[in-house]
Amino acid sequence: MKLLSIFVFLFLGSPLFANNPPDEGMWLPMLIKDYNYAEMKRLGCTLTPEQIYSVNQSSLKDAIVQLGGFCTAEIISDQGLILTNHHCGYDAIASQSTEEHNYLRDGFWAQNKGKELPIEGLTVTFLVSMADVSDRIFGIDKGDDGLPDYYAIEEEKGKIQAELSADGRYSVDVKEMFDGNAFYVFVYEVYRDIRLVGAPPSSIGKFGGDTDNWMWPRHTGDFSMMRIYAGTNNEPADYSESNIPMTPRHSLPVSMKGIDEGDFTMVMGYPGSTSRYLTSYEVQNLQTNEAPKMVALLGNRLSIMKSVMDRSEKLEIEFASDYASMSNGHKYYQGQLLGLDKFKLVDQKKIYEGTLQSWIEKDASRKEKYGTLFADFGRVHTENGTIDSDLSIANLAGFSPGFVSYGISVFRLQRAIQRREENDDKKSKEDEAAIAALTDIVRETGNEYFEGSKQILDAELFKFALDALKNEMTEARRPDFFNHKIYTKKSKGSNERFANLVMAKSMLGSQKKLEKFLKKPTQKAIDKDPGMIYVNSLITMYRTLIQPDQMLKNGQLEELKGLYTQLIQEKETSKTFYPDANSTMRITYGTIQNYKSWEGKPYETFTTGDQILDKYKAGDAEFDVPEKLRTLISTKDFGAYARPDGKLPVCFLHNTDITGGNSGSPVINAEGHLIGVAFDGNWESMTSDLFWQDDYVRTISVDIRYVLFIIDKFAGASHLLDEMNLVK
Numbered sequence: 095m096k097l098l099s100i101f102v103f104l105f106l107g108s109p110l111f112a113n114n115p116p117d118e119g120m121w122l123p124m125l126i127k128d129y130n131y132a133e134m135k136r137l138g139c140t141l142t143p144e145q146i147y148s149v150n151q152s153s154l155k156d157a158i159v160q161l162g163g164f165c166t167a168e169i170i171s172d173q174g175l176i177l178t179n180h181h182c183g184y185d186a187i188a189s190q191s192t193e194e195h196n197y198l199r200d201g202f203w204a205q206n207k208g209k210e211l212p213i214e215g216l217t218v219t220f221l222v223s224m225a226d227v228s229d230r231i232f233g234i235d236k237g238d239d240g241l242p243d244y245y246a247i248e249e250e251k252g253k254i255q256a257e258l259s260a261d262g263r264y265s266v267d268v269k270e271m272f273d274g275n276a277f278y279v280f281v282y283e284v285y286r287d288i289r290l291v292g293a294p295p296s297s298i299g300k301f302g303g304d305t306d307n308w309m310w311p312r313h314t315g316d317f318s319m320m321r322i323y324a325g326t327n328n329e330p331a332d333y334s335e336s337n338i339p340m341t342p343r344h345s346l347p348v349s350m351k352g353i354d355e356g357d358f359t360m361v362m363g364y365p366g367s368t369s370r371y372l373t374s375y376e377v378q379n380l381q382t383n384e385a386p387k388m389v390a391l392l393g394n395r396l397s398i399m400k401s402v403m404d405r406s407e408k409l410e411i412e413f414a415s416d417y418a419s420m421s422n423g424h425k426y427y428q429g430q431l432l433g434l435d436k437f438k439l440v441d442q443k444k445i446y447e448g449t450l451q452s453w454i455e456k457d458a459s460r461k462e463k464y465g466t467l468f469a470d471f472g473r474v475h476t477e478n479g480t481i482d483s484d485l486s487i488a489n490l491a492g493f494s495p496g497f498v499s500y501g502i503s504v505f506r507l508q509r510a511i512q513r514r515e516e517n518d519d520k521k522s523k524e525d526e527a528a529i530a531a532l533t534d535i536v537r538e539t540g541n542e543y544f545e546g547s548k549q550i551l552d553a554e555l556f557k558f559a560l561d562a563l564k565n566e567m568t569e570a571r572r573p574d575f576f577n578h579k580i581y582t583k584k585s586k587g588s589n590e591r592f593a594n595l596v597m598a599k600s601m602l603g604s605q606k607k608l609e610k611f612l613k614k615p616t617q618k619a620i621d622k623d624p625g626m627i628y629v630n631s632l633i634t635m636y637r638t639l640i641q642p643d644q645m646l647k648n649g650q651l652e653e654l655k656g657l658y659t660q661l662i663q664e665k666e667t668s669k670t671f672y673p674d675a676n677s678t679m680r681i682t683y684g685t686i687q688n689y690k691s692w693e694g695k696p697y698e699t700f701t702t703g704d705q706i707l708d709k710y711k712a713g714d715a716e717f718d719v720p721e722k723l724r725t726l727i728s729t730k731d732f733g734a735y736a737r738p739d740g741k742l743p744v745c746f747l748h749n750t751d752i753t754g755g756n757s758g759s760p761v762i763n764a765e766g767h768l769i770g771v772a773f774d775g776n777w778e779s780m781t782s783d784l785f786w787q788d789d790y791v792r793t794i795s796v797d798i799r800y801v802l803f804i805i806d807k808f809a810g811a812s813h814l815l816d817e818m819n820l821v822k
Contacts, residue, residue, distance in 0.1 A: 117682070117683065117684030117685070117749040117750060117751060117788065118751055118786040118788065119672040119682065119751055120365050120368065120672060120673075120674075120675050120680035120681075120682050120751055120752075120753075121672050121680060121681050121682065122224065122278070122672075122673070122678070122679075122680065122681075123146060123147035123155055123224070123362070123679055123680070123681050124147055124224050124225070126143055126146060126147065126681055127143035129670060130681070130683070131143050134358075134360070134683055137358045137683065137684070137685060138357065138358035138685075138764045139358050139360065139683070139764050140764050140765055141154075141764070141765070141766050145766060146360075146362075146681070146766075147681075149222070149223045152343045152344040153344060154344065154346075154362060154762065154766055155221055155362065155679065156169075156220065156342060156343035156344040157169040157170075157342060157343075157344040157345050157346045157760075158221070158362045158363060158679065158759075158760065159176065159218045159219055159220055159322075160218070160219040160364045160677075160679075161176075161178055161182055161216070161217075161218055161219075161320075161758060162182075162216050162217060162218075163217070163219075163677075164182070164366075164755065165178055165179065165182035165364075165755065165757045165758045166178065166182075166362075166363035166364050166755065166756055166757065166758045166759040166760075167182070167218065167320070167758050168346050168758075168759070168760035168768065168771075169322075169342045169344070169345045169346065170345055170346055170348055170768065170818050171345055171817040171818050171819070172341060172342065172345050172817070173321070173339040173340075173341070173817050174321050174322035174323065174324070174339040174340035174341065174342060175291065175319060175320075175321050175339075175345075175814065175817060175818070176218065176319065176320050176321065176322060177317060177318075177319055177758075177760075177768075177771060177801070178317070178318060178319075178320070178757075178758030178771070179316045179317060179318065179757045179758040179771060179773045180293060180294065180296070180298075180299030180300060180314075180315070180316045180317055180318045181299075181300065181316060181418060181422075181757065181773070182318065182757050182758045183290070183293055183318030183319075183320065184198075184300075184414070184415050184418055185415040186213040186216055186290055186318075186320070187202065187290065187293050187318065188411060188412075188414050188415045189213065189214070190202070190211050190213075190290060191411050192411070193407055193408055193411070196407070196411060197293060198295075198296050198411060198414060199295060199296060199297075200295055201292075201293055201294045201295035201298070201299075201809065202290060202292060202293050203291075203292045203293075203809045203810070203811040204289075204290070204291050204292060205811070205813070206813075207321070207339065210289035210290060210291050210321055211289055211290040212287065212288075212289050212290075212333050213288050213289060213290055213320070214333075216288040216320075217284050217285065217286055217288065218284070218285045218288055218320075218322050219265070219282050219283070219284050219285075220282060220283045220284075220285070221280065221281075221282060221679050222264060222281040222282060222283055223280075223281045224278055224279065224280050224281070224678070224679070225278065225279050226276070226277075226278055227254055227268060227277050227278065227279045228276045228277050228278075230250060230254065230277075231247055231250055231251075231268075231277045234246045234247060234250055251268040251277075254266065254268055254279055255267075255268065255279075258279065258281050263283070263329075264281050264282060264283055265281075265282040265283070265284050266279060266280070266281050266282070267279070267280045267282070268280075269676055269678055270676075271673035271674075271676070272656075272659045272663075272671070272673050273371070273652070273655040273656040273658070273659045274652065274656040275656060275659055275660060275663075276673070278678070280678055280679075283330065284330055285322050285323075285324065285330045285340060286330055286331065286332055286333070287322070287323035287324070287325075287330075287331055287332065287333045287334070287337050288320050288321070288322060288323070289320060289321050289323060290318075290319075290320055291319040291320055291321050291814070292318065292319040292805065292809065292811055292814065293317075293318040293319070294315050294317070294318075294804050294808070294809065295720060297718050297719060297720055298314075298315040298719075298720065298723065298804060298808075299314070299315055299316055299317065299318065300314065300316070300418075300716075301313055301314045301315065301706070301709075301716075301717070301719070302314050302709070302716055302717065303715060303716030303717075304421050304425065304716065305716050305717075306716070307421070307422060307425055307774070308425055308426065308429055308774060308775065308776065308777050308779075308780065309776070309777055310697055310747065310776045310777070310792070310794060311697065311698065311701045311705065311745070312701060312744075312745045312774065312794050313701050313703075313705055313706045313709060313744050313745060314744075314745065314773065314774075314796065315744070315796060315800060315801065315804050316771070316773035316774070316796050317771050317773075317796055317801050317804075319805075319814065321339055321340075322339070322340040322342075323337040323338065323339060323340060324337060324338060324339070324340035324341075325337055328340060328341050345819065346760060346762070346766070346767065346768040347766070347767045347768065347819045347820075347821045348767065348768045348798055348802070348818045348819060348820050348821065349763060349765075349767035349768060349769045349798060349821055349822075350734065350735075350799065350802075350820050350821065350822045351763075351767070351769075351821070351822050352737060352738070352743070352799070353686055353746060353763070353769050353770075353797070354686065355686055355687060355688070355699055356685050356686060356687065357685060357686045357763065357764070358683070358684075358685060358763060358764040359683065359684060359685060359686055359748040359750055359761050359762070359763065359769070359770075360681060360682070360683040360750070360761075360762045360763075361681070361682050361683070361750045361752055361756060361759045361760070361761055361762070361772055361793065362679065362680070362681050362759060362760060362762065363679070363680065363752070363755065363756040363758070363759030363760075363772070364677055364678065364679055364680070364755045364756070364759075365675035365677070365680050365752060365753045365754070365755045365756045366675060366676075366677050366753060366754045366755030367674070367675055367676065367677070367753065367754070367755075367783070368674045368675040368753055368782075368783045368784075369674060369783060369784055370674055370783075370784065370785065370786070371655070371658065371659055371662065371674065372443070372784060373443060373447065373468070373471050373658060374440050374441075374443035374444045374447055375468075375471040375472055375474075375475045376471070376475075376651075377434070377439050377440050377443055377784065378440050378475070379475050379482060380434075380784075381431065381434045381435075381439075381440065383479070383480070383482045383483045384482045384483070384486065385427045385430055385431050385434075386431065387482075387483045387486045387487070388423070388424075388427045388486055388490070389424065389427045389428055389431065391486060391487065391490040391491055391562065392420055392423060392424040392427070392490065393424055394558055394562075395420060395490065395494060395555070395558065396417065396420055396421055396424055398551070398554045398555055398558055399413055399416070399417050399420070399551065400417065401554070402550055402551050402554060403417060405550075408547065409547055409550065409551075412546055412547050413547075413551065426780055428780075429777055429780030429781075430780045430781055430783075430784075432780070433778070433780050433781030434781060434784075436692060437781065437785075437787075439781070439784065439785060442785075447468055450464075450468075450661060450662070450665060451468060453665055454467075454661075463657070464657065464661050467654065467657055467658060467661065470650075470654055471651075471654055471658075474647060474650045474651060474654065477647075478643060478646070478647040480568045480571075481640070481643045481644055481647055483566075483568075484567050484568050484571050484640060485640055485644055487562050487563065487566055487567045488563075488567075488632075488635070488636055488640055491558060491559045491562035491563060491566075492559050492562070492563050492573070492632050492635075492636075493559075493632065494555050494558070494559050495552040495555045495556045495559055496543055496548035496549075496551065496552050496555075497543065497548070497549075497552055497556075497600075497602040497603065497625060498628075498629055498632065499539070499543070500536065500539035500540050500542075500543050500602070501602050501625060501626060501628075501629035502629065502633070503532070503535050503536045503539045503540075504536055504601070504602075504620065504626060504629070505626075505629060505630060505633055506532055506535075507529065507532040507533060507535075507536050507615060508617065508620050508626075508630075510525065510528040510529045510532050511529060511615055511616065511617050511620075512617060513525055513528075514526075514529065515617055529615065533612050533615060536608075536612060537608075537609075537612055540605060540608045541605075544605040549597070549603065552597070552603075553593070553597055556593040556596065556597070557589055557590060557593045560589035560592060560593060561589055563576075564576060564589060570639070571635060571639040571640060572635070573628075573631040573632050573634070573635040574631050574634070574635070575627050575628050575630075575631035575632075578627055578631070580592075580595070580624050580627055592624070595624050596624045596625045596628060599623075599624055600623050600624050600625030600626065601619075601623055601625065601626070602623070602625030602626070602629070603625060611623075675753055675755070677755055682750045682751040682752060683750060684748055684749040684750045684751075685748060685749060686699060686746060686747065686748045687699060687747065687748065687749055687792075688747055689747065689749075689776070689778070689789065689790055689792055690789070690790075691777075691778060691790075692778055692790065697747070699746055699747050700743060700744075700745070700746045700747075700797075701743075701744045701745045701746070702737070702741040702742055702743060702744055703727040703732070703741065703742030703743075703744055703800075704727060704741065704742075705744070706719060706723070706727060706744065707719070707724060707727055707728065710724065720808075722808060723804075723808055726807055726808065727742060730742075731807060732803060732807070733803065733806065733807055735799040735800070735802055735803040735806075735807070737799075742799075742800065742803065743797040743799050743800055744796070744797060744800045745794060745795060745796050745797060745800070746770060746794075746795055746797055747776070747792045747793070747794060747795075748761065748792065748793050748795065749788070749791065749792055749793070750772075750793045751782070751786070751791070752772055752775065752793050753775075753782070753783050756772055756793075757772065757773055757774075758771060758772070758773070759771070759772040760772075761793075761795045761798075767821055768798055769797070769798050770795035770796055770797050770798050771795055771796050771798070771801065772793050772794070772795045773794060773795060773796060774793075774794040775791070775792065775793060775794065776790075776791070776792045776794060778790035778791065778792075779791040779792060779793075802815060802820075
């Protein structure tokens with residue numbers, strides 16, 4: 095496999111922001127001095143580029159962290175206190191909750207550091223530095239076709255990582271940008287002892303629930319608090335009672351000043367993924383195949399999960415985090431489909447591609463390089479028309495039952511058993527050691543599965559999985575267990591009968607049967623087990639009928655997308671390009687401002703506490719309000735956190751460019767002070783991962799004054815405010 099050669103004009107010689115709205119773009123912080131600062135300053139920013147991003151001195155970037163690889167958080171005290179979203183801390187809060195201490199329902203506030211709760215497995219990642227290493231990657235010796243070899247590039251990446259890791263202290267990642275046309279290296283420091291400090295009850299942190307998700311106006315106190323702990327010399331360490339709060343290089347001052355329409359705002363964080371440079375063929379595939387299948391499958395899973403969660407509080411707590419995450423994705427794809435249809439993005443892309451093709455045809459060298467590009471995109475998608483839909487069915491349905499995860503560990507044990515049996519049962523030390531080690535893994539995985547309530551959910555999910563595999567997957571890719579006698583004869587071709595058989599008779603449905611198998615694991619036992627017949631068939635189907643086609647398609651598209659990126663940058667010389675989000679630190683900026691909906695309905699920029707009472711529905715899972723909060727609002731007991739008009743600020747809008755992964759990102763004002771926490775986009779922004787709409791796309795953030803109000807007046811945790819730097 096080869097990668098495309100870099101275009102030397104990348105980032106070079108382009109006029110700043112020509113054809114780019116100032117609020118569009120997720121910019122690499124090391125480049126803002128050259129490409130963004132003039133516009134940021136015009137909008138009101140008073141910070142210098144070095145105060146925002148610097149390797150050699152303390153800067154804003156040192157207060158921004160990636161939380162667990164899926165969210166952003168910010169440091170708000172010199173004692174390692176971090177602030178993020180409630181939904182980012184949801185899994186951590188759920189993991190500490192029980193029926194006796196339901197912190198999701200009741201909230202949690204540690205009254206001192208000794209009461210803070212360690213969150214197993216959660217990490218916080220600091221960006222130490224970033225650098226452009228494109229010259230090194232593309233300076234590798236070329237092959238006969240003049241392009242560097244993929245494996246040579248991987249080797250060079252390894253060298254870069256080794257050089258910058260400081261003997262393992264730092265985590266180093268070399269990231270591809272612009273579809274293989276540039277490479278940047280990111281050096282990180284990862285802290286592993288993270289503890290839960292505070293979280294409001296879900297009636298505040300998740301107020302509005304699924305109904306208000308992705309909607310404006312919002313009244314959600316979507317925040318939670320944690321603390322980073324360190325070992326000797328302030329360095330990362332595994333959890334220990336002797337660890338102390340980490341001392342950061344920088345913490346964000348917290349603004350009490352308030353905000354107004356038109357104020358400068360900046361968001362720093364770790365946006366996960368955008369796809370702003372897709373062709374019409376890729377958008378058509380998304381709109382026709384991928385997104386509709388995602389909506390249908392996720393909708394079915396959510397319905398099943400909700401019916402199980404409604405059976406008891408214990409089940410609700412156990413599956414709450416998974417449900418919330420899945421529901422968020424489901425609504426996202428619904429909104430994306432509506433936006434794609436409304437704005438006819440496929441048609442817009444086709445018109446643009448027509449202008450590109452005309453430009454190509456005017457030059458012989460361009461015709462040689464790009465002449466068949468769009469025809470090739472069409473051919474790849476035509477030849478692989480159903481693979482994305484089938485992949486979704488396999489992942490979201492076939493592999494959805496929890497027992498499949500530990501069935502895969504049995505599959506790995508099976509491979510070791512087969513090797514032993516191929517050796518005529520000669521007990522080599524290597525084979526026996528491998529079997530013993532894998533047996534322990536299966537036992538551990540199985541124990542983890544059976545200690546919860548996953549079996550209850552699996553009994554329903556498995557029927558859904560079987561229905562989807564049988565009725566929705568392309569027949570040629572359907573797993574072959576449907577032809578096995580245990581399905582055709584013993585289960586009489588019935589999905590429900592087969593599901594019941596697996597749950598009742600398989601080692602994957604019974605811890606007792608699993609233990610019996612593990613005492614003497616044999617291939618014969620696996621071959622007879624109905625659950626393992628399903629798992630083995632599923633894995634075979636994925637490896638032989640889905641993965642090869644998907645890898646072929648991805649490889650073809652990778653080459654074409656790299657060429658397409660070169661094409662648009664070569665033609666659009668008046669435009670400054672930014673790389674798609676890829677979970678690396680980015681800066682985006684704009685101003686506080688309102689908008690009108692797609693239908694022309696005008697929206698206000700700010701929401702207030704009295705509107706919470708307007709939405710209040712006693713006993714409603716989404717719109718109930720704690721009595722204490724109702725009293726504070728109705729008596730206007732807002733303390734120092736009220737607006738000049740006497741109202742309690744809750745949430746606000748601004749036109750910064752964010753996506754998933756930015757959840758929990760700080761909203762920073764012109765002076766570098768924290769004014770809010772980003773937690774959502776509006777309904778009209780569901781297509782913003784694909785294309786920017788300056789008139790409609792808005793970030794929804796919780797006002798930092800509402801956060802402080804909840805901590806102080808509602809929770810009585812003013813000791814946390816004492817360690818913050820509150821500024822006016």
